[in-house]
Amino acid sequence: MLLVLPGSLPGHNEYIKACRASKYAGAELKKNVEELIQWQIKRQIRKKFTSVRLEFIWYEPNRKRDKDNIAFAKKFILDALQATGVLSGDGWGQVIGFSDEFFVDKVNPRVEIFIEAV
Template identity: 45%
Template sequence: MMANKEIIIPHELIDLNNYVNAERANRFQGAKLKKKYTRLCALAVKSAIKQGLAVTEIDMPVDLHFTWYVPSKRKDKDNIAFAKKFVLDGMLQAGLIENDGWKQIGNFTDTFVVDKENPRVVVEIEGVSE
């Protein structure tokens, strides 16, 4: 088993309710938001790679622990955690993982913290030996 590595996404990501509302308003809006947030996550992944997160060191499948730092408790936790989709797609787009299927992704865990001053997402990656 390898040591934990982390990716920090220095932004609050869109929640499920806002994403669904955008899709209902305009059929192209959902695709535009998916592209925007996937790219935002991919940039954070690329930054982590530049800072030493080595793709070759990751044993598949990986377990991912998400810590969601949010500005308030106004949004439900399940709506916040929906953004995992963008994080995984960003990991794929950045070349950290080959795919986001069962062979590459093990389990997820979530922790939620209120941080009004610095909303962000921290993803801890733990390589798991098969």
């Protein structure tokens, strides 16, 4: 199953910056991003999974951000999959593993997540 999230998601540096701005800003950023992801999940996925393997393909508008900073958004995605009930959890029993690939797409930045039932 494929889930596509349009645009770029905040990375680790953006999250740290928000956390340092005020004691509530980091939580607010996480909440807002997860709500946007949940909306896309509800539009695109009608299935529930017990355990999965995930492949994340990150399409960034440029190469300015480090790959580990970009992939931090995986936390938001996994939490949103759990919040929508697509996954019952995001622990060792539900997420068997994941992989990441990174590309540049100046016109259409996005994240493609391939969800494979295991």
